[in-house]
Amino acid sequence: MSSQNMQNEKEELLDINKASEQDMLGRKISKSYVAKIMEYREITGGFDKLEDLKRIKGIGDATYQKLSKFLKVGSAPTKKILNINSADEITLKYYGLSKKEIKKIQTYLDKNDRITDNIEFQKLVKKKTYEELKDLINYGGKK
Incomplete structure (x- = not known):
């Protein structure tokens, strides 16, 4: 060719x-x-x-x-903000979270109502995931 x-x-x-x-x-x-x-x-x-x-x-x-x-992938996307407290399992997966991370987040939200900041979020996910998402996360709202 x-x-x-x-x-x-x-x-x-x-x-x-x-x-x-x-x-x-x-x-x-x-x-x-x-x-x-x-x-x-x-x-x-x-x-x-x-x-x-x-x-x-x-x-x-x-x-x-x-x-x-x-x-x-020809053009860089304009990534949308992820509301971590109201996102469903599919949305979390689309943002690259593993099944284990999703389960941790869901368990945390069941017990605590909401994730309030990056410090709490960082404890629930791998460092790589945190670094990829930290600037896209919105902590407002409730589940």
Whole structure:
């Protein structure tokens, strides 16, 4: 394959943060995956990296490999604020929290009503998770 052909193929990838539903459907991406991708974008603001697709229920390694042939992250997303005290399990997963971290947060909220600040949040998640999310967390509101 010539470098020109490879370049053309790469240019044809859709920007996962900007592509419309129709654009993705036109690439033979199933309606259910398109709906999940659009939901993820709506909740979080978009994808930082293509691997974030794996945060979506039903998209494992095999499906990710198929989707990565059609999609790329071409533009940086404007991430949305995460209200940690009212976020559901799906939202927390979309923001990259592990099942264990989600369980800790849910248990904490059941006992304490709300997480009030970064200090409390930091105790519930791994350092990497905290560093990725600390500037996106809103502690207002109640569960």
